[in-house]
Amino acid sequence: MNSIQGIGMTSRRTRERMINRLIDQGITNHKILEAMRNVPRHLFMDDALASRAYEDTALPIGHGQTISQPYIVAKMTELLVDQRHLKNVLEIGTGCGYQTAVLAQLIAHVNTVERIYPLYKQAKDRLWELKIRNVSYLHSDGGWGWQDKAPFDGILVAAAPPEIPEKLLEQLAVGGIMLIPIGKEHGVQELQRVIRTPSGYEIECLEPVSFVPFLSGKS
Numbered sequence: 001m002n003s004i005q006g007i008g009m010t011s012r013r014t015r016e017r018m019i020n021r022l023i024d025q026g027i028t029n030h031k032i033l034e035a036m037r038n039v040p041r042h043l044f045m046d047d048a049l050a051s052r053a054y055e056d057t058a059l060p061i062g063h064g065q066t067i068s069q070p071y072i073v074a075k076m077t078e079l080l081v082d083q084r085h086l087k088n089v090l091e092i093g094t095g096c097g098y099q100t101a102v103l104a105q106l107i108a109h110v111n112t113v114e115r116i117y118p119l120y121k122q123a124k125d126r127l128w129e130l131k132i133r134n135v136s137y138l139h140s141d142g143g144w145g146w147q148d149k150a151p152f153d154g155i156l157v158a159a160a161p162p163e164i165p166e167k168l169l170e171q172l173a174v175g176g177i178m179l180i181p182i183g184k185e186h187g188v189q190e191l192q193r194v195i196r197t198p199s200g201y202e203i204e205c206l207e208p209v210s211f212v213p214f215l216s217g218k219s
């Protein structure tokens with residue numbers, strides 16, 4: 001066995017442990033577990049941190065940002081996909097691209113927006129190398145959504161604004177679902193689920209969460 005295969009097998013084993021932990025934590029959707037089994041999380045971070053990739057923790061990805069912990073990626077994806085057949089999803093906060101890669105296994109087309117240029121570029125290159133082709137990337141402030149690609153039957157926001165951006169509400173299709181962490185005072189955030197109905201929006205508060213802040217402008 002050469003060393004590359006050795007690394008591969010170790011990561012497969014630790015990835016399988018991550019999947020078992022997600023099952024223990026209550027993730028039941030087999031398609032999502034399979035998607036997370038398929039995506040090599042250790043390739044989404046610096047070599048120095050790769051050995052910790054399958055721990056249930058958020059890890060730094062540079063520029064003051066973090067890759068979300070596996071549980072929160074699985075939970076957000078489970079809530080988004082549910083029993084739906086989503087065709088066109090918007091993700092705000094590409095970061096390292098891990099959540100994007102998981103979504104791309106499950107959804108016909110994923111549109112992802114990141115405000116920090118080096119993160120946008122690195123994620124785009126990384127997913128291309130992994131032969132993931134059903135993703136469009138935009139370097140922009142996600143507060144504007146992505147008008148040219150709208151409407152979206154799903155929107156997933158991975159950074160916490162103080163309130164739901166108006167453009168995201170506008171670009172959500174009727175019948176569509178949005179998951180978004182909303183930051184209250186002093187860093188307390190709650191995950192909200194927004195469903196657009198023919199007559200308006202149904203908003204439900206789900207659970208406390210901890211995301212990086214949603215910042216305006218790009219860099």
Ligand code: SAH
Nearest residue numbers: 067068093095096099115141142159214215
């Ligand atoms: N799911 C990502 C999470 C990254 S952290 C991952 O697993 O890697 C959240 C990301 O949202 C950061 O990269 C941050 O730069 C980005 N972000 C924050 N505010 C934003 C905005 N207004 N528009 C686009 N991206 C934003």
